[in-house]
Amino acid sequence: MAELEPPNGMESRQGPIRKLLQEGGNPRYFLGYLICGGVATFVDFSLFLILNQYFGVWYLYSNSVSYPIGMLTNFWLNKFYNFKNSYRGFVKQFISFCLVGGIGFLAHQIILYHLVERFQILPIAGKCVALCLVVSWNFFANRYVTFFLMK
Numbered sequence: 001m002a003e004l005e006p007p008n009g010m011e012s013r014q015g016p017i018r019k020l021l022q023e024g025g026n027p028r029y030f031l032g033y034l035i036c037g038g039v040a041t042f043v044d045f046s047l048f049l050i051l052n053q054y055f056g057v058w059y060l061y062s063n064s065v066s067y068p069i070g071m072l073t074n075f076w077l078n079k080f081y082n083f084k085n086s087y088r089g090f091v092k093q094f095i096s097f098c099l100v101g102g103i104g105f106l107a108h109q110i111i112l113y114h115l116v117e118r119f120q121i122l123p124i125a126g127k128c129v130a131l132c133l134v135v136s137w138n139f140f141a142n143r144y145v146t147f148f149l150m151k
Contacts, residue, residue, distance in 0.1 A: 032082035044070025
């Protein structure tokens with residue numbers, strides 16, 4: 001099917017995701033991000049379950065320990081394996097990653113709290129929902145700020 005041309009004098013408009021992918025590179029990064037994120041999520045969830053279910057630590061405290069460790073795992077895997085980023089300003093880049101992750105963490109905690117306390121969802125199910133909602137923010141902010149602008 002042929003693409004329709006925009007009327008004279010009007011530029012074609014692209015969706016924001018398509019534009020970001022074209023400007024920033026390759027959809028392979030999102031797949032790599034999902035794989036790296038999968039490993040980091042495994043670390044996060046494993047630690048969360050051990051703390052919450054095995055040791056009986058309150059779910060928000062458990063998440064306060066497990067999320068940052070998963071975030072560190074995610075940074076390391078994405079920097080060196082997915083984005084193969086050789087930017088030498090490691091500290092600046094790490095701070096950017098932590099700011100993005102911190103915003104994601106706050107959103108995660110707020111979503112998790114409301115799902116568990118207001119909607120009576122089990123903490124592990126609430127964590128799954130919160131993760132799904134926060135992952136897109138983390139990907140785009142890290143891909144196009146932490147690892148794209150700082151390279």
